[in-house]
Amino acid sequence: xxxxxxxxxNLSLPGLDGLMFNSDSGNNExxxxxxxxxxGLLGLLALVxxxxxxxxxxxxxxxxxxxxxxxxxxQVENLERQQSVSAAAVDEARGSxxxxxxxxxxxxxxxxxxxxxxxxxxxxxxxxxxxNRHVAEPWYGDREVAEALRRGGVPVLEKLVxxxxxxxxxxxxxxxxxxxxxDLAVLHIEATAFTNKLRPLKISHTPTQVGEAVSxxxxxxxxxxxxxxxxxxxxxxxxxxPDDAETAGELAALSLIRPSATFGHIGxxxxxxxxxxxxxxxxxSGGPVLNLRGEVVGVNSAYIDGFSGGTLGITSSELRxxxxxxxxxxxETAAVAQ
Numbered sequence: 001x002x003x004x005x006x007x008x009x010n011l012s013l014p015g016l017d018g019l020m021f022n023s024d025s026g027n028n029e030x031x032x033x034x035x036x037x038x039x040g041l042l043g044l045l046a047l048v049x050x051x052x053x054x055x056x057x058x059x060x061x062x063x064x065x066x067x068x069x070x071x072x073x074x075q076v077e078n079l080e081r082q083q084s085v086s087a088a089a090v091d092e093a094r095g096s097x098x099x100x101x102x103x104x105x106x107x108x109x110x111x112x113x114x115x116x117x118x119x120x121x122x123x124x125x126x127x128x129x130x131x132n133r134h135v136a137e138p139w140y141g142d143r144e145v146a147e148a149l150r151r152g153g154v155p156v157l158e159k160l161v162x163x164x165x166x167x168x169x170x171x172x173x174x175x176x177x178x179x180x181x182x183d184l185a186v187l188h189i190e191a192t193a194f195t196n197k198l199r200p201l202k203i204s205h206t207p208t209q210v211g212e213a214v215s216x217x218x219x220x221x222x223x224x225x226x227x228x229x230x231x232x233x234x235x236x237x238x239x240x241x242p243d244d245a246e247t248a249g250e251l252a253a254l255s256l257i258r259p260s261a262t263f264g265h266i267g268x269x270x271x272x273x274x275x276x277x278x279x280x281x282x283x284x285s286g287g288p289v290l291n292l293r294g295e296v297v298g299v300n301s302a303y304i305d306g307f308s309g310g311t312l313g314i315t316s317s318e319l320r321x322x323x324x325x326x327x328x329x330x331x332e333t334a335a336v337a338q
Contacts (some may be wrong), residue, residue: 028123034240037048090215090261096123096199097259097287098162100131100173100218101248104138106145109192114158116244118222120259120287120300121187123198124323127330129162130186131286132301133178136160136185153220161319163248163257167194170245171251176326182272182318183301184324201288203323204295208274213268216278216300216311217259218287223247225283230256259287267309272318274298277309289313300309 078209088101119135139155156301161170171190178185189195208214219225223243227235234254241247251257264278274289280303289298294314304310 059124060278084257086213086215086292086294088191089290089292090217091219093122093201093288093290093294094259095165096201097217098129098164099248099257099259100135100162100286101170101221101245102135102138102160103158105156105158106139107156108153109308118219118243118283119285120218120283122217122286122288122296123189123200124186124203124296124319125200125327127189127191127195128176128200128323128326129173129189130299130319130323131185131187132183132299134183135286136173136175136178136187140166141183159245161245164191164194164198165254165258166255167257168253168255170249171195176329177322179318179322183313184299184314184319184322186322188326188330196289202295203320204291204293204297207268208266208291208297210266212294213263214266214276214278214297215261215263216276216280216282216284216287217261217290217291218280219259220281220284221280222283223251225260226251226256226258229260230254260317264311269315272315274313274315275309276311276313278311279308280311
């Protein structure tokens, strides 16, 4: 910053358009004017500096941060609420999900050996149970059996029963309706005091979205898995028993028939198929796929070996008309019986 001092005689200052001052008093007035100008300029610079310092050291605005915290808290609360709804829905649905056990053989051919079938089913209406067709008809989709049937073999279903949680006794199952295309079936449940109290699961009417959270309730690995997760004293006694109706009966008598729940998300929806990453295994066929509200969005059907995200189910939209067909058939059967 340049500095100017008072000098005797003539004084010419730049910026004053060549005005001349010829006296000492005039010089003093110019100096005072200049000093006031410099002081004003310094005051202005000090004010600007103070404003800059205040802006630099001022605390950040909190309105945006508070809004973000509020939104995040709302998301966490919503997620916790959804998880609690899902847990409650899964727990409520378990009593309506049955372990299905059957025995069949193919008569009239060399393939006539007996075979066992294990699967899962769930109550969809009073007296009706939904499952896969390959559980209701174990030979369905089996290429080896199909060849035996072409050679004149006849499939014979010797036994098909359901074990429900809380019941020590199995109940008989009979075919009510089979999907002409697709791996679905609806079965009649033997009417007993216990089965008459079973609560049907609600079928969803809302299209399933990719990314939606789901849970699968089923009996993967059948009796083997139920024995494995039983109390130690029971496991030691039943671990060497075969996977058959007798072992299932012992588990039922001990109230150890309970489905397992696995959780995942919808990876894709392709026509009548759902693809999700909730794990499953043999014995899980026919289990319900539930959304967070506990509604059935699909029927567990198969899995792609070696790919954890490749569990396949059939959409509930394919199941609804089959349920109606089974109800209609039941009405006609009752009318004929009367």
